Amino acid sequence: MYSERLFLYNRKHSLVSFKSIEDFFFKHIYDSLYPTNLCPNFFCYSKFLDIGSGAGIPGLILSICFPETLWLLLEPKYKRVVFLEGIILELNIKNAVVLQERFENLKEIPERVISRATFPLEKMLLILKKHKNFSVGLWLGQTFDGSLLINCDYEIFNYTLPDGFGIRRFLLIKF
Numbered sequence: 268m269y270s271e272r273l274f275l276y277n278r279k280h281s282l283v284s285f286k287s288i289e290d291f292f293f294k295h296i297y298d299s300l301y302p303t304n305l306c307p308n309f310f311c312y313s314k315f316l317d318i319g320s321g322a323g324i325p326g327l328i329l330s331i332c333f334p335e336t337l338w339l340l341l342e343p344k345y346k347r348v349v350f351l352e353g354i355i356l357e358l359n360i361k362n363a364v365v366l367q368e369r370f371e372n373l374k375e376i377p378e379r380v381i382s383r384a385t386f387p388l389e390k391m392l393l394i395l396k397k398h399k400n401f402s403v404g405l406w407l408g409q410t411f412d413g414s415l416l417i418n419c420d421y422e423i424f425n426y427t428l429p430d431g432f433g434i435r436r437f438l439l440i441k442f
Contacts (some may be wrong), residue, residue: 268357268358269323269327269328269354269358270288270291270292270296271308272324272353272354272357273322273323273354274288275398276289276313276350277322280346280350282315282321282322282342282346282350283295283321283322283324289430290432292432293428293429293432294428294433295324295328295431296328297428298325298383298406298428298435299325299328299329299375299383299436300325300329300332300435301322301426301428301437302404302406302426303306303329304384304422304439305331305332305424306404306422306424306439307438309402309404309409309423309439310329310333310336310379312336312377312378312379313335313336313337314336314337314339314377314378314379315329315337315338315339315377315379315380315381316339316341316348316368316372316376316379316381317329317338317339317340317341317344317378317380317381317382318341318381318385318386318387318391319339319341319370319382319384319386320341320342320352320378320381321342321344321367322347322351322398322423323340323350323351323354324383325381325383326338326339326340326363326381327340327351327354327355327360329381330360330362330363331360331382333362334361334362335360335362335363337362337363337364337365338362338364339366339377340363340364340366340372340406341365341366341368341373342365342366342367342400343367343368344368348365348367348381348437351365351367352382362378368425370386370418371387371401375398376398376401377401378401378402379402379403379404380395380401380402380403381403381404381405382405382406382407383405383406384406388405388407388408388411388412388415389415391405392415392416392440394442395440396442398442399442400442401406401441401442402432402439402440402441402442403432403439403440403442404437404438404439405438405440406435406436406437406438407412407423407435407436407437407438409415411436416438416440417429419440420440420441420442421438421439421440421441422438422439423436423437423438423439424436424437424438424439
């Protein structure tokens, strides 16, 4: 139901890019879920913040698959907030809350943070370093500058999407 509603809304509002249903599944849904197998201890927490939720990728997808966890979906753009709030109501998702705010303006964050393709890594790290005692999981883009992680406690997980849909990296950083 989530993907059906997203496809309909996406025609008018262009929230996410995909060429086919198969493309959407592997590049967005599968990619959002795969890191939960790579680092299950990171995902065993009661509360997460998804920075830049957009169309709900990955936060809303994870909230559907992990109903015992609270997912705070941070999204500053109104059209995306409207979609997220509508789909949460329609699907009766009880463990996801939309926050219409910019990440830079948050005063506190939970112990677990995720983000997928929101900011360049350098900007993300500058903002994150203002907070303490949490871990962040980031889906990395095609270009990745490892020198940005000097003096960071981190681990990188590489994986390949099926059917030639690409190679991905998931970065865990402890602050």
